[in-house]
Amino acid sequence: MAQLELFLQTLISGFLLGGLYALIALGMALIMGVMRIINLAHGDIMMMAMYIAFWLFTLFGIDPYVSVFIAAPALFLFGMGVQKYLLTPVMKVESILPHNQVILTVGLAMVLSNLATVLFTGNYRSTPVNYASNAWYLTDIWKGSPIELSLSMPWTLSFVIAIVITIALWLFLSKTDIGKSIRATSQDPDAALILGVNVNRMRMLTFGIGCALVACAGCLFIPIYYLYPSLGKQFTNVGFVITVIGGMGSTNGAVIGGLILGIFESMTATYIGMGWAPVGRFAIFVAALVFLPGGVASIIRRRKLGK
């Protein structure tokens, strides 16, 4: 019984973690689909959002869940600016390296994490919200339950908000003309252009939305995580691994990939050891590359396109 309890508890934690991971990867996949680049500053943009949430809490007592509404718009504008003033000009430069936009995002990542160290020191910070250790228990609802499971309140809340944001994004991409234009740009930019899509503006918008999504993820992580200037790398990694599992540039794949990675990491931590999660991440990354090139998206595509 204890074994089953442990397994179910691990599965639930993994699922909750996966929902948040999916949000990180969604932004990265969107950017990858439209811009054809890997944004290697993705985690550092999340770090920025976390500092925004941290300071808003520390200075003004603003709840991290409320600061979503401040950090996401702020990083949306930041992302549009990065695309317009840094990435677009670089795109026009002819160089021996084909991916100098990606290299630029590496530079941006370094600048952001170093700037955070200079401004905020390298100290670990956390946001001591008073509901941090609140939890729901299965026995509260079902008195006679043979097993006991608990659900951390901030984790659950973060998960639910992540789901709401994911659904909102899905509605935006599938129901609005701008959303359709973004998808069209990612599939065939020249065809979109002659149909009247301002492709450059779509790229700006996409980079902005990608940053806003990872900013949301940052705010949702901060009640349950700690914060330091170089934490971006780890989350860039997470985003990248998920997009490989999910299939480069696929938003559906990012959601499924996020859940897979969350559950896998949670299982590794429980059954192998806390410190092994990054090793597990690396293992599943390599496995996805070898056994499922094209990721989950290739399976979805095969079913929908019959290919």
Next chain:
Amino acid sequence: MNVFYGDVQVIWDISFEVAQGEIVALIGANGAGKSTTLKTISGILKSRKGEITFNGAPIHAMEPYRLIERGIAHVPEARRLFVEMTVEENLDMGSLKGAAKAEREKTKQQVFEMFPRLRERRRQFAGTLSGGEQQMLAIGRGLMSKPLLQMYDEPSLGLSPILVKDVFNVIKRIKEEGTTVLIVEQNVKQTLAIADRAYVLENGRIILQGTGESLLNNEHVKTAYLGV
């Protein structure tokens, strides 16, 4: 216009016009520069010298995404559909701007009447359609913007003879409903039969022009393009 790819010139000082209500054809061998010419009108490529005017206004310096608002629609070579979007979403993408957007549902019904197959498959991904159905969708997507000038780049590419006939009938019908047509085609005989006027392009230069009928009877056209 004079058009270059890098330093290589592929269009040499060509000049032509399309009058309102006409079907004008551009014909020529592979690599003659037909698609390049249409892309230059669309603004995807820029002419180094010369100018392009539409209804009296210069358009060669405009951003390509603005041309559709002016009434120019381009159905590009090889269809260029959004394969991972549904038939209906592809049609929506044809009517992003202004009046076309306001009349989207009405125009969509007209397209569905013209191509009932598309109505049946409207929730299917464009990539799952057959070649002929994809061509219908590409033509339909062009119509969604309610253009004044409709440009077609090889609309009959890869279609069976029956479907080719259908496509030409549709184009004739589009003209009869008041849209001006500029068409690039390899099916020279059928194209000249429906065209009011045509230009023959060889190595990036216009070498012949005339009414569809006169070119059908031209000796050079006969030997070089009709194989008779």
